[in-house]
Amino acid sequence: MNGKYRFTITMVIFLLILNTSFVLAASEKEKVRVGYWPSYGISITKDGQLYGYTYDYMNEIAKINNWKLEYIPCGWGQGIEMLKEGQIDIFGALQKDEEREKYYDYTNLNFGYEYGALYVNSKNNTISYNNLKEIDGKVVGTVSDNHFKSVFDEYCKKNKISVKYKYIEGAEELQRELEKGTIDMILTGSIRDIPNTKVVLRFSSEPVYYATTKGNKKILDGLNYALNEIKREDIYYDGNLFNKHYKDTVIATEVFTLEEKEYIKKHPIIKVVSGPDTSPLSFYDKNTNSYKGISIDILKSISNNSGLKFEYIKVDNFSEGLKMVENGEVDICANMFMSRSTELEHNIVFTDGYLETTMLGLAKNDIRMNEKTKVAMIKWTGIESFVKEYYPNQEVSFYPNASKCIEAVKKEECDVFIGSNYILNNIINTEEFDELMFMPIKNQVVDIGIGVSGKANPALLSILNKSINRVTEEEVAIAITGSTKYLEHKVTLLDFIQHNIMAFVLIISFLIFIVFGIFIVNYKIQMNKLKKIAYVDEVTGIRSLLKFKIDANKLFEKYGTDNFVIYYINIDKFKYINDMFGFEFGDNILKYIAKKIGENVFKDEIYARLSDDRFIVMTKKSNIENLRKRANDFFEIVNNDKKNTFKIDIILKCGAYLIDKEDVNIDVMIDRAKIACQTIETNYKSKVAFYDDKIRISILHEKEIENNMDNALLNKEFVVYLQPKINLITEEVVGAEALVRWIHPIKGTIPPNDFIPLFEKNGFIEKLDLYVWDNIFSTMSKWIKNGIKPQPISINVSRIHLNNRNIVTSLKSLINKHNIPAHLIELELTESLFLSNISMILDILNDLHDIGFIVSMDDFGSGYSSLSLLKKLPIDVLKIDREFLNETITSVRGEKVIKNIITLGKDLDMLIVAEGIETEGQLNLLKNAGCDIGQGFYFARPMDIESFEKLVFKRIDF
Numbered sequence: 026m027n028g029k030y031r032f033t034i035t036m037v038i039f040l041l042i043l044n045t046s047f048v049l050a051a052s053e054k055e056k057v058r059v060g061y062w063p064s065y066g067i068s069i070t071k072d073g074q075l076y077g078y079t080y081d082y083m084n085e086i087a088k089i090n091n092w093k094l095e096y097i098p099c100g101w102g103q104g105i106e107m108l109k110e111g112q113i114d115i116f117g118a119l120q121k122d123e124e125r126e127k128y129y130d131y132t133n134l135n136f137g138y139e140y141g142a143l144y145v146n147s148k149n150n151t152i153s154y155n156n157l158k159e160i161d162g163k164v165v166g167t168v169s170d171n172h173f174k175s176v177f178d179e180y181c182k183k184n185k186i187s188v189k190y191k192y193i194e195g196a197e198e199l200q201r202e203l204e205k206g207t208i209d210m211i212l213t214g215s216i217r218d219i220p221n222t223k224v225v226l227r228f229s230s231e232p233v234y235y236a237t238t239k240g241n242k243k244i245l246d247g248l249n250y251a252l253n254e255i256k257r258e259d260i261y262y263d264g265n266l267f268n269k270h271y272k273d274t275v276i277a278t279e280v281f282t283l284e285e286k287e288y289i290k291k292h293p294i295i296k297v298v299s300g301p302d303t304s305p306l307s308f309y310d311k312n313t314n315s316y317k318g319i320s321i322d323i324l325k326s327i328s329n330n331s332g333l334k335f336e337y338i339k340v341d342n343f344s345e346g347l348k349m350v351e352n353g354e355v356d357i358c359a360n361m362f363m364s365r366s367t368e369l370e371h372n373i374v375f376t377d378g379y380l381e382t383t384m385l386g387l388a389k390n391d392i393r394m395n396e397k398t399k400v401a402m403i404k405w406t407g408i409e410s411f412v413k414e415y416y417p418n419q420e421v422s423f424y425p426n427a428s429k430c431i432e433a434v435k436k437e438e439c440d441v442f443i444g445s446n447y448i449l450n451n452i453i454n455t456e457e458f459d460e461l462m463f464m465p466i467k468n469q470v471v472d473i474g475i476g477v478s479g480k481a482n483p484a485l486l487s488i489l490n491k492s493i494n495r496v497t498e499e500e501v502a503i504a505i506t507g508s509t510k511y512l513e514h515k516v517t518l519l520d521f522i523q524h525n526i527m528a529f530v531l532i533i534s535f536l537i538f539i540v541f542g543i544f545i546v547n548y549k550i551q552m553n554k555l556k557k558i559a560y561v562d563e564v565t566g567i568r569s570l571l572k573f574k575i576d577a578n579k580l581f582e583k584y585g586t587d588n589f590v591i592y593y594i595n596i597d598k599f600k601y602i603n604d605m606f607g608f609e610f611g612d613n614i615l616k617y618i619a620k621k622i623g624e625n626v627f628k629d630e631i632y633a634r635l636s637d638d639r640f641i642v643m644t645k646k647s648n649i650e651n652l653r654k655r656a657n658d659f660f661e662i663v664n665n666d667k668k669n670t671f672k673i674d675i676i677l678k679c680g681a682y683l684i685d686k687e688d689v690n691i692d693v694m695i696d697r698a699k700i701a702c703q704t705i706e707t708n709y710k711s712k713v714a715f716y717d718d719k720i721r722i723s724i725l726h727e728k729e730i731e732n733n734m735d736n737a738l739l740n741k742e743f744v745v746y747l748q749p750k751i752n753l754i755t756e757e758v759v760g761a762e763a764l765v766r767w768i769h770p771i772k773g774t775i776p777p778n779d780f781i782p783l784f785e786k787n788g789f790i791e792k793l794d795l796y797v798w799d800n801i802f803s804t805m806s807k808w809i810k811n812g813i814k815p816q817p818i819s820i821n822v823s824r825i826h827l828n829n830r831n832i833v834t835s836l837k838s839l840i841n842k843h844n845i846p847a848h849l850i851e852l853e854l855t856e857s858l859f860l861s862n863i864s865m866i867l868d869i870l871n872d873l874h875d876i877g878f879i880v881s882m883d884d885f886g887s888g889y890s891s892l893s894l895l896k897k898l899p900i901d902v903l904k905i906d907r908e909f910l911n912e913t914i915t916s917v918r919g920e921k922v923i924k925n926i927i928t929l930g931k932d933l934d935m936l937i938v939a940e941g942i943e944t945e946g947q948l949n950l951l952k953n954a955g956c957d958i959g960q961g962f963y964f965a966r967p968m969d970i971e972s973f974e975k976l977v978f979k980r981i982d983f
Contacts, residue, residue: 285487
């Protein structure tokens, strides 16, 4: 071997060794020290394993940064000091404040929220939830440098209570002192894991951050990068992780209020009706003369959680039991399929659901649901509301039990028996159903809950909800397995021969390999049927969501995620199409859209029907302008062809999400396209919108508001303001409109437009409205008691209230509670509320009008059906929309229109109010037109109640 050859070999070996060392060095993880206070975000199992919210979050951060974490347990004060001295790299969860920011660097983004809370021993029944009088004067244990202490001090000062503090450093020491009784409560954040305790007060919601030693830029940059990646990939990560670790704990530690305790004490026995023949959910066992079933077992758990005892009233049929609930003869119905229409129709309020079920059909032949399909149902469970919603034109026949439903299908009196999967799966073991076959029904999960009489005390609903939320998954599982086991059917040899007679003959007649071959063929046929149900949409014949996900992941493996874009397509106002033209027409629209999508996709592009009128399409990525053009071209294709077929406008809303290289969760991708779609307002024109940072920031902002809203209500951060109403002739204050402002302790005043639309969307507006109403009625009661003539006040009523007949009971209870005459309360309803469900709204308004409430139509002139509504509805006050006023003031024609509106209202004996008056010109126009009352910045801005009271009885000079 010559020297040159030896040199070459030596260099190759050297380079291999060098390269290996670089690879090893690159793969070596950086060691990062994380300090934690045991039981605060990170807890320890008996065998020494760590777990918790902060632990999972930190591990996700470490995965992104390729860090190796060393967890170091320490006391709270000790951990903060160790971080300051650089003995650990990271400590958290911490709240930001000016003093701490002198010594530590915080992450830019928070990694969740926690509320400040007071915990008591779980055996302590002397302190009720949110009862400040019982908290006043108590001894509170806390650690030093507890951020929530200063927040709680402010809360105490505001609510005129005081407590004594005892400083204890260790988590276990705090627990021991509480058990010994040397302290009454523990003050801490909600991500603490404190066994054998319950919450008696929540007073503040705060974001939590990771902190590092001042100037440790490398660690801080890693934290910031990872947090940004986590939130970009999944905006719901924080909430899902919180629910994983704390949802059950938070719910389980909720304490009954003083009013709820009083109710339990005074009403220990609750009368219940239940399904007499809806096994395994509930059924009457004649052998024991008692009710049994899944629902009954769950109610036993609810009884244990609440202290309420349930007395079951035997009924023979649904109508009898439902009527008793409606009339208040019994308090609750144990098991009903939850739907808004059932609530409205029968004056029932549903609890939170305690069980979920899907719908199944049992038919004699392989049929597809259409308008001619005759449906058999059990007359008890409330499932008919499901059929009314999804198949409103079906002919439905009701039978007392499942056996009668099956008999009707066999006799061909009905085509299909629709019921809960629990009930139909039970039939497999208990009914002769050989000639029948299961069929898929719309992919819809329905909640089963307790129906509470609308005449029952509202405290009962709250007690039941808290108790339901304490029922563990294990208890539900035991109830399900216990009830289904009770009903198991033993199969005899004779049963087997009768059910499998052909197979039995074949076994005797043919060779084993032939039988085996038939079995294989049959198995493949059955598997193909199952695949068809799972992979193919029943209406359009295109991919199901499941098949879409499978195919999408294959494409991702082949090309990578960042080569695709997802479109989320929604047919606007599709429900109205079904209502006007029927479901068969609607199904043809769906097939048409599916066909057109299929004609306009290329190789390696896929599409599916997501649900109802929604489709998803995954195409190859291009720049946004090309993608926008492709969507607009598709809209044009749909609307050009439809002229020869459906003769109606098909308006499509389309959201698009450009998939990133780092994206891995296809559900998140679809969700982002959906969110983009939801930003499109209806304007009678197809449109596409793209998911971007603006939308992401908006969602994070909404999430932050939702995280704070409950505590804000609890802490009375929502403040009632009044905007005066002025008699345009006498120039006197003659009333006011109640408005709400959110005064945040850190952010200051949050504009109503930032939270009201969100609350209307998520349902929180119902709680907020009740809070505002109670405050207003309390203020008016104070005026009356002080001998002051009360001013009439108008309150806003949202759509969610008018979807529930319980609003009549709620408002009546409030005026009785505060002893306020109903005629002093004006209920303001926006015109848009009357565009749907008009018959039910009319019934509610007539009931409220009969009690004495004044009814006002707000924003008149902004809708499309005003004139027809005016003659139907019990309207006392017509309030002209401010935008309408702004437009009409600038033209002669506009003046004539507004004068005619006022004349029309007066001819119908209505009081006319104009809002949004800002100029003298507007005021003069309205005066000349005969308008009665005005409000707006020209007269006065909304003001707090104290300022408004200074204006009452004073003449105002403008």
